[in-house]
Amino acid sequence: MPSLLQYALSGLSAGSLYAMVALGLVLIYRSTRVLNFAHADMATVGTFIAFSMIRSGVPFWLALSMAIVAGSAVAVVFYFAALVPAQRKGANHLGQVILTLGLALILQGLTVYQWGAEPDRFPFPLSDTAVFQVGPVFVSELSLGTLAAAATASLVLYLLTQKTRLGLAMRATSENLQAAQTLGIPTRGVLAFAWGVAAALAVVAGVFLAPVLLLDPFFMLDAMFKGLAAAVLGGLNSLPGAVLGGLLLGVAESLGGAYVSLEFKTSLAFILIVAVLLVRPEGLLGKEFQERV
Amino acid sequence: MDLVESYREELRFARKPLGRALLILLLVAAALLPWWGPRAWLTRASLVWLFAVGVIGQNLLIGYAGLISFGQAGFLAIGAYTFGHLRIIGVPFPLALAGAGGAAGLAGWLVGFPSLRLKGPYLAIATLGFGTATYQIFANVEWLSGGRAGLAIPPLQAPFGLLRDTWVYLVYYAIFLLFTGTAYNLISSYLGRAWVAVRDSDIAAESMGVSLARTKLLAFAISSFYTGVSGALMAQYLGHLEPQAFNISESMNFFVAVIVGGLASVEGSIFGAAFVVLVPALLGDLRWAVPVLFGSAILSVLILEPLGLAGLWLKTRLYFRLWPFR
Numbered sequence: 001m002p003s004l005l006q007y008a009l010s011g012l013s014a015g016s017l018y019a020m021v022a023l024g025l026v027l028i029y030r031s032t033r034v035l036n037f038a039h040a041d042m043a044t045v046g047t048f049i050a051f052s053m054i055r056s057g058v059p060f061w062l063a064l065s066m067a068i069v070a071g072s073a074v075a076v077v078f079y080f081a082a083l084v085p086a087q088r089k090g091a092n093h094l095g096q097v098i099l100t101l102g103l104a105l106i107l108q109g110l111t112v113y114q115w116g117a118e119p120d121r122f123p124f125p126l127s128d129t130a131v132f133q134v135g136p137v138f139v140s141e142l143s144l145g146t147l148a149a150a151a152t153a154s155l156v157l158y159l160l161t162q163k164t165r166l167g168l169a170m171r172a173t174s175e176n177l178q179a180a181q182t183l184g185i186p187t188r189g190v191l192a193f194a195w196g197v198a199a200a201l202a203v204v205a206g207v208f209l210a211p212v213l214l215l216d217p218f219f220m221l222d223a224m225f226k227g228l229a230a231a232v233l234g235g236l237n238s239l240p241g242a243v244l245g246g247l248l249l250g251v252a253e254s255l256g257g258a259y260v261s262l263e264f265k266t267s268l269a270f271i272l273i274v275a276v277l278l279v280r281p282e283g284l285l286g287k288e289f290q291e292r293v
Numbered sequence: 294m295d296l297v298e299s300y301r302e303e304l305r306f307a308r309k310p311l312g313r314a315l316l317i318l319l320l321v322a323a324a325l326l327p328w329w330g331p332r333a334w335l336t337r338a339s340l341v342w343l344f345a346v347g348v349i350g351q352n353l354l355i356g357y358a359g360l361i362s363f364g365q366a367g368f369l370a371i372g373a374y375t376f377g378h379l380r381i382i383g384v385p386f387p388l389a390l391a392g393a394g395g396a397a398g399l400a401g402w403l404v405g406f407p408s409l410r411l412k413g414p415y416l417a418i419a420t421l422g423f424g425t426a427t428y429q430i431f432a433n434v435e436w437l438s439g440g441r442a443g444l445a446i447p448p449l450q451a452p453f454g455l456l457r458d459t460w461v462y463l464v465y466y467a468i469f470l471l472f473t474g475t476a477y478n479l480i481s482s483y484l485g486r487a488w489v490a491v492r493d494s495d496i497a498a499e500s501m502g503v504s505l506a507r508t509k510l511l512a513f514a515i516s517s518f519y520t521g522v523s524g525a526l527m528a529q530y531l532g533h534l535e536p537q538a539f540n541i542s543e544s545m546n547f548f549v550a551v552i553v554g555g556l557a558s559v560e561g562s563i564f565g566a567a568f569v570v571l572v573p574a575l576l577g578d579l580r581w582a583v584p585v586l587f588g589s590a591i592l593s594v595l596i597l598e599p600l601g602l603a604g605l606w607l608k609t610r611l612y613f614r615l616w617p618f619r
Contacts, residue, residue: 082595089596097414225425
């Protein structure tokens, strides 16, 4: 029983990272109907910037904020420089998704160019090995930090979308773009802001994931696919769904890895998702696919 | 004006004598490449042909049927390994190739079932899951992948005293022609029109009597058959199989080829295949520049020329049709 709890807890910690990635993806999907395949690479660029700054002696919190700013800037620039012109050209949803793939490839190449493909250790103030005992289970400083960061991020996002004027504008824009525009909401700006926030979430997830793995230009890919899966599991246009999906996926993966098969951990998670999708094609909390002819 | 007056005419590759002559010249020149081109071109051109088969398959799925798949590497791996095992137990090359296509096609048919209920991003994730699962299966099940040593595939024996390179090139070229011709015929058949109808509006297509289930499953099955054959050819080309050859970035290559070449265009798929094979070869040591170039190509295609290289080709042809008068 304690080991079950232990596995569930480590699953929750991984799941909270997935949840952060998923939140960003859902935020982008809700507002622009684009599945962002550049999410991992935006996060990787941000994480590498934090890495370089920490290496050159900048305090962690400053480096983290600069990384977040840089990641958001990449997303906003991409939105204005690529997505908007493509939409003017009449690119369909598939085309816009493919644009993000293009961005992913460019960022990937540039990251390899700038920082090299060799894995590095990421210097992090919280330790992976210092553990606390909570009842029957052990929890490391880093997992606690990750859980706290994810909880804070979700809370901030909740307050932003539900309690502020800007959040109201974001919800209105994602509900009905034309109506929002007619009512005087600067929709381009709002959408760009959503991209920026999503990238910020991804960078935070990247910075907290880097100390667990080694830092290399592809370290976020796996987490992004898990985040995508989590977002789909929860429903691509539901923010609470993203958190739920992320946590469920993390726990399912950890338990599956412990009790079924370690090698097929990732596959098990995906099989679970396909099974869920076959029963509920719009995800656990999502509402979509109501088409009118 | 250039009007198509009958269905027979619509089916022709080149309608005018000049076009037909140029096409035949091009095909013959390509077939004779081993006798006039440098040897370094041969292997590269073989690679283009084998990629083109897979890219055409992917384009049938994405471009014509409008179904997205990020699991191409999975079908590629299934084709490659089926082919490898069949060849090792001594099955002749054509049969092993058919077996590889068949196995991948069967897998595609099975993967197609979620596509009956899932759309767009949801389908993308489901196929991505398939790709990941296949990769993990091949990476972890030793009797399938041949363990750490990988799987060695017996080379093709060249008949008539030809050099092996030459023979491989000719075989690949013939297979490429066969599959390209089939693709052209498919897209101008009932099935091809059904795919386009489903892509543009599945509800309207269904109410016109197109069976969605049949159409979508066939799209997946045929596309994966193509991909499986491409994987088999790749296995033969590499001569040695490791699961690492079939990770997600391989799926990406196919994707880049389809987009840069042009969605819903068979010629475009060939251009796209040439692009993803030749650009890395041209860049040589600048490995980091390959994804940057691919990414920039995708961005500029979607922003400047949504029809891709096929669109450029069409525009050039239109320009020269009236040349020098404009």
